[in-house]
Amino acid sequence: TFITLVDGMIIGSEPNEPVEGPRFDLESLQKRLSNRRPNTAQNLDHHSSAISSAFNLAAARIAVDLRERIPDSIFVLYGLDETASHLVAVCASSEAKPIVEGLQIRVARRLSGWVAANQVTVANSDPRLDIPELSSALSLRKALCTPVSSGTLLFGVLAVYRGSDIPFSAREVATVESLSRTVATMLVEQMPSPPQLADAGARV
Numbered sequence: 001t002f003i004t005l006v007d008g009m010i011i012g013s014e015p016n017e018p019v020e021g022p023r024f025d026l027e028s029l030q031k032r033l034s035n036r037r038p039n040t041a042q043n044l045d046h047h048s049s050a051i052s053s054a055f056n057l058a059a060a061r062i063a064v065d066l067r068e069r070i071p072d073s074i075f076v077l078y079g080l081d082e083t084a085s086h087l088v089a090v091c092a093s094s095e096a097k098p099i100v101e102g103l104q105i106r107v108a109r110r111l112s113g114w115v116a117a118n119q120v121t122v123a124n125s126d127p128r129l130d131i132p133e134l135s136s137a138l139s140l141r142k143a144l145c146t147p148v149s150s151g152t153l154l155f156g157v158l159a160v161y162r163g164s165d166i167p168f169s170a171r172e173v174a175t176v177e178s179l180s181r182t183v184a185t186m187l188v189e190q191m192p193s194p195p196q197l198a199d200a201g202a203r204v
Contacts, residue, residue, distance in 0.1 A: 058183040059091035121146040
C-alpha cells in the first residue's frame with residue numbers, strides 16, 4: 001500500500017523549514033536497539049561499527065539495483081536518531097551527496113519526515129516538499145519515500161527521486177519497498193544477539 005500525494009500538499013506545518021539538531025549518532029542508535037539485550041560496552045562499539053558498515057553496504061546495494069531497475073533515479077538514505085526525532089542523510093547517490101551530506105529533517109516535517117512519522121510509503125509527490133535545494137539543483141520532478149523498518153522498529157527512510165515527469169509505477173514502488181526491507185534486514189542482522197541460555201543439564 002502506498003499513498004500518492006497531490007501537488008501542493010503540506011507535509012508538517014512548515015515543510016521547507018531549515019532543521020537544526022544533532023548529527024546521526026550510531027552509538028546512541030545501537031544502544032536504543034539493544035536496550036532490552038544486555039551487552040558489554042566493547043560489543044556495543046563493535047555493533048555500532050557493524051551498523052555503520054551495514055548502511056554503507058546497503059547504499060551500494062541500492063545504487064546497483066536502482067541503476068538496473070530505475071536508471072533515471074537517484075536516492076538518499078536517512079538514518080533515524082529517535083532521541084532527537086530527526087532523520088539524518090547517511091548515504092546518497094553521487095549526484096546528491098554534496099548537497100544532502102549531513103542534512104537533517106525533523107520527524108513529521110517535509111516528505112521524508114512525514115513518512116517516518118506515519119511509516120507509510122508516499123509516491124509521486126513533489127520533491128520540493130522534501131529537499132528543495134536538491135530538487136532545484138538537479139531539476140527533480142517526482143519523489144518516492146518509504147520507511148526502512150522491521151516490524152515496529154524504524155531505522156530510517158529511503159527516498160528516491162527522478163527528474164522526469166513520468167510517475168513511479170506500481171512495479172517501481174514495489175522495487176523501492178523491497179530495497180527498504182533489504183536494508184532493514186541488513187541492519188537487524190547487526191543487532192546484538194540475545195544472551196545464550198545455559199544448558200539445563202550443565203553444572204553450576
